[in-house]
Structures are given as structure tokens and as C-alpha cells.
Amino acid sequence: MNGSDQRTAAARRRPAARDSFYAPVCVVELDLDEPSELRSPGGLGTTAPVGRVLALVRLHGHPLGLVTATGTAGDSATLRRALVDAAHRELRVPALPSTTPVARPGQVDRARVPAGPPTVSVIVCTRDRDAMLPRCLDSVVRTDYPGAEVIVVDNAPTSDATEVLVRSRYGDRVRYVREPLPGLARARNRGLSIARGAICAFTDDDAIADSRWVDALVEAFRSDDRIACVTGLVLPAELETEAQFVLEEYSGPSRGFAAQSWSLRAPLDDPLAQFSVGRFGMGANMAFRTDVLRALGGFDPATGTGTPSRGGEDLLSFQQVLTSGHTVAYQPDAIVWHRHRRTMEALAIQVRGFGVGFGAYLAAAVSRQPSLLVKLVRRLPYGLWRWHTSHRFGARPGPVDGDTLRGLRRLERRGLLYGPFCYLYTLWQQRHVRAGG
Known part of the structure; x- marks a missing residue:
């Protein structure tokens, strides 16, 4: 059994009878x-x-x-x-008549949004998922926001199935473009390069957008001109397999249902907030002011799924927005529903990728701003302590036992250690390709 097999097996050691709980x-x-x-x-x-x-x-x-x-x-x-x-x-259900809107901190009421809302480009990156993609695109084209541009980026496809699907099913409602080089960051940059909207919203091909998703993102941007990035709530679209239950227990909707925002203009409540930007949101539900994201250089092509770095392109973009003086906001009204991995084997690979991607993100952030290394080293003891105490899985009322969750945490931790080396290898690999081509 090789190292990868051992890592996968570690996450799936459990009594056979446990399947009946799910x-x-x-x-x-x-x-x-x-x-x-x-x-x-x-x-x-x-x-x-x-x-x-x-x-x-x-x-x-x-x-x-x-x-x-x-x-x-x-x-x-x-x-x-x-x-x-x-x-x-x-839940806290306000005792208000149905005609009275519920106030949300940090949110602009739709009635107060001035005429002439900003244009929005919704970018969906995909690769060889033509069977899964329609449910995502159906939800995006049906959003309530008027005139939203929808772009599908076909990333290094092995066939023309996605192009045929998009052109035949959606016509001029969806723009199709192909990015020949693999990597989610490259695909997102390709969509960013042709986007016409003042705001670029990103979701995944295995997600379903709420009908008010784009509206809610725009409301957050309109509430404060200093906001350059908005993330939203990600919920499970289905809970049908053990792996989907485990992922929800492992990293469910921890961002909650209250609006939040982060900026370096005021002291942050968490000394690690400048680095642990995963608390801000995730790539399946994020949006940026297009001009700000372009000014920052878009997404780092040496990060992201489809490269040895395995992820981190979304985290790096959040961190870059924050350190460039802008505000990142979390808007729970902006909802997408995500279809989680269905097997424990796929989940183990995904969780290890979480760790690799986070390590790659840290390496990328330090390489762009070396002064961050001193801050990171100073906060390392606190970070390790919090990592340990926040994931001490003990007895739980549900069927997901602590051993399974601890096994996944070990996979993620090992991935974190590999992440910086994977980022450096990806940089070398891409420079080698450019030099040879």
C-alpha cells in the first residue's frame, strides 16, 4: 500500500455496521x-x-x-x-408582521438600493462535468437579478461535450469560452479577462445558486464602497451518503447566519485573521469588484485545483483584498447549495487537498509580501494551539465518531506541511513549461 492509499484508508477505518446510521x-x-x-x-x-x-x-x-x-x-x-x-x-424568529422587513446588520434593504444597479458577471468554471453542469447553470440563469452575464469557462476539456451542451441548451444566455491550460485559477482568470460586469461572482459547477444569490451579493457591495469582496453561505444540496454527513460534521456552515466584515483599518478580533482567511468564505460562493481583482492580478495560477497546489486561490484572493486596504464582507443572504463528494475515498482526497491548498496559499502570500513571514512566525504558537483545541473531536450525539474526524484532521495537517513545497513545485513547473514553449 502506497502513501496515498494509507491516507485514504485512515479516513475510512470504521465498523461496517456504521453505514446503517447514514x-x-x-x-x-x-x-x-x-x-x-x-x-x-x-x-x-x-x-x-x-x-x-x-x-x-x-x-x-x-x-x-x-x-x-x-x-x-x-x-x-x-x-x-x-x-x-x-x-x-x-431560532430567533422576529415577532413582526410579514410586511415588515427584517433588519440585517451590514445589509442594504432592496428598497434603498438606488436605480441603475451594477452589472454582474457570473463565472462558472468546469472540466468534463457536462452531466452535472446543467443543474448549476439552470439555477444561475434563473436568478432574480436583471441582466446578469453568465460565463462558462471550459478548463482543459477532453471532449467538446460541455461546449455542445452550453450552446444547444442555453444559446445566447450563457457565454462559452475555453481555457486550454489546466488549473482552476487559470480558468477563473480567463473568465475575469472577458467579464463585462462591474462585479464578478464565482461559483462551482457542482453548486446550485439561490434565486436571490446575485441580488444579495450586490446589496452587500452597495452597502459600503470599501467592500471589494463578498462571500456567502454554502449549504449542502443533498445529504445522502456517509461522506456527505461526515463533511458537514467536519466543516459545515460554521460562518453562520449573521453578516460580518473584516478590514485592516481597525484591529481584528483574531490575531490570525490576516492569515486564517478561510473563515471569510470559500471559492464556491465569492464575488469581487472587477476592477479591484484585476488590479491585484487576478488569481495566482500556481494555486488552485488542477495544479499540484490543489487549492488556495480563493484564500489568496481574500488575503490580497484585505492587505490592499479593502474590506471583505460575509453576506449570509447570498446562498449557494453545494453537492458534496459522495464517497469516503473522494472525501479523504478532498480533505488532504484542503491542507495542501492552505499551505500553498501561505507560501504564495509570503512570496508576494515577505514581511508577512515575521508576523506569521510570531503567531505560529497561537495558531497551532487553536488548531489543536478547535478540532478536539470527542463524544458526539451524531453517528460521526471522533476517530473518523481525527483521521481527516491528520490528513489535512499532513497536506498543510506539503503545501508550500507543492506551491514551489508548481511555480517551477509553470516556468519550465513557459521556457520550453
């Missing part, structure tokens, strides 16, 4: 303004689920939190009442 959970949306129906993620249709249900609760369009209940066949009314009761019991 009965599928149906993910739905419940709007308290219209509690008579449940909708599928992204609002792409109504549903009458049976069995365990996880519901995102909204009021006046704003997400309040998640609740669970169990449904039975032919009795959807009882399930809806149970979910409504759980929402009032477990």
Missing part, C-alpha cells in the same frame, strides 16, 4: 411567509419529503437557520407544522 436526509427550504409548501434547494420546485428532513428556514427572504424534523408518507402538513414549530422553538 439514512438519507432530504434538504429543503421553508419560508415562514409561505409555510404551506417546502421547496428543493435553490427553489427549483416543491417537494413532499419522507423521512428525516433538514430545512433552511427563511423569513422575508432572509435565512434564519437550520432545523430538522421527520416526515411520513402522505402527511406533508404535519411535517411542515413540525418544522415551523422547530423554527420558533430553536
Whole structure:
């Protein structure tokens, strides 16, 4: 067994009987303004689920939190009442008439957004996923925001299937462009280079956008001219396999349902915030002022999925926005639903990639601004202590045991150690290709 096999096996050692704990959970949306129906993620249709249900609760369009209940066949009314009761019991549901908008800190009310909203380009990068892509693009082209430009970047495809799909199914509603060199950062830069919007929003081909996703991103930008990057809430589109349950337990929606923002103009509440930018958001749900992102040089092509660096291009962009004097904001009203990896083997590879990508991001940040190395070394003891204490998985009420979670943490930690070397190797590899070509 080679090293990769050992890492994968470490994450999947568990009793065979454990599979019985992972009965599928149906993910739905419940709007308290219209509690008579449940909708599928992204609002792409109504549903009458049976069995365990996880519901995102909204009021006046704003997400309040998640609740669970169990449904039975032919009795959807009882399930809806149970979910409504759980929402009032477990969440802060404002006792306001339905015509009164709920205030959100840091958010501009839609009624206060002036006429002439900014143009937006939505960029979706993909590679050989023509079977998965339509659900993402269907949700994006149906968003409420008027005139949003949608760009699909086909990254080093092995066939013309994606091009045929986009041109035949979406016509002039979606722009198709091909990036021949592999790497998510390169693909995103290709989309950035042709984008016409004042704001560029990015999501993944395995995500489903909420109908108000673009609206919510724009509202955050309009609330403060100093905001140059906005991230949003990422929720599971499905919970059907063990790996999907484990990922939610391991790194679920920890950013919560309250708007936040970060800037170096005021002291940060976390001494590691300048480096641990993963708390800001993730690449599946992020947007930038186009001129700012271009001025920063776009995404570092030596980072990202599709390169030995395995990731980190989103983290580096957040860090660059922050250190260049702008504000990064988290807007929970901007929701995308993500389809997680379905197998434990794929999850183990993904989690190790999290670590490699984070290490690559740190190396890239220091290489761009060497003075950061001193700050990073000074904060290293605190960072290691927090890493350890924040992931001490003990007894849990759910089926995901501490051994599984600790095994994933070990994979991520090992990946972190390799990350800087992977970044340097990617730089060397790309320079070698340029020199030879």
C-alpha cells in the first residue's frame, strides 16, 4: 500500500455496521411567509419529503437557520407544522408582521438600493462535468437579478461535450469560452479577462445558486464602497451518503447566519485573521469588484485545483483584498447549495487537498509580501494551539465518531506541511513549461 492509499484508508477505518446510521436526509427550504409548501434547494420546485428532513428556514427572504424534523408518507402538513414549530422553538424568529422587513446588520434593504444597479458577471468554471453542469447553470440563469452575464469557462476539456451542451441548451444566455491550460485559477482568470460586469461572482459547477444569490451579493457591495469582496453561505444540496454527513460534521456552515466584515483599518478580533482567511468564505460562493481583482492580478495560477497546489486561490484572493486596504464582507443572504463528494475515498482526497491548498496559499502570500513571514512566525504558537483545541473531536450525539474526524484532521495537517513545497513545485513547473514553449 502506497502513501496515498494509507491516507485514504485512515479516513475510512470504521465498523461496517456504521453505514446503517447514514439514512438519507432530504434538504429543503421553508419560508415562514409561505409555510404551506417546502421547496428543493435553490427553489427549483416543491417537494413532499419522507423521512428525516433538514430545512433552511427563511423569513422575508432572509435565512434564519437550520432545523430538522421527520416526515411520513402522505402527511406533508404535519411535517411542515413540525418544522415551523422547530423554527420558533430553536431560532430567533422576529415577532413582526410579514410586511415588515427584517433588519440585517451590514445589509442594504432592496428598497434603498438606488436605480441603475451594477452589472454582474457570473463565472462558472468546469472540466468534463457536462452531466452535472446543467443543474448549476439552470439555477444561475434563473436568478432574480436583471441582466446578469453568465460565463462558462471550459478548463482543459477532453471532449467538446460541455461546449455542445452550453450552446444547444442555453444559446445566447450563457457565454462559452475555453481555457486550454489546466488549473482552476487559470480558468477563473480567463473568465475575469472577458467579464463585462462591474462585479464578478464565482461559483462551482457542482453548486446550485439561490434565486436571490446575485441580488444579495450586490446589496452587500452597495452597502459600503470599501467592500471589494463578498462571500456567502454554502449549504449542502443533498445529504445522502456517509461522506456527505461526515463533511458537514467536519466543516459545515460554521460562518453562520449573521453578516460580518473584516478590514485592516481597525484591529481584528483574531490575531490570525490576516492569515486564517478561510473563515471569510470559500471559492464556491465569492464575488469581487472587477476592477479591484484585476488590479491585484487576478488569481495566482500556481494555486488552485488542477495544479499540484490543489487549492488556495480563493484564500489568496481574500488575503490580497484585505492587505490592499479593502474590506471583505460575509453576506449570509447570498446562498449557494453545494453537492458534496459522495464517497469516503473522494472525501479523504478532498480533505488532504484542503491542507495542501492552505499551505500553498501561505507560501504564495509570503512570496508576494515577505514581511508577512515575521508576523506569521510570531503567531505560529497561537495558531497551532487553536488548531489543536478547535478540532478536539470527542463524544458526539451524531453517528460521526471522533476517530473518523481525527483521521481527516491528520490528513489535512499532513497536506498543510506539503503545501508550500507543492506551491514551489508548481511555480517551477509553470516556468519550465513557459521556457520550453
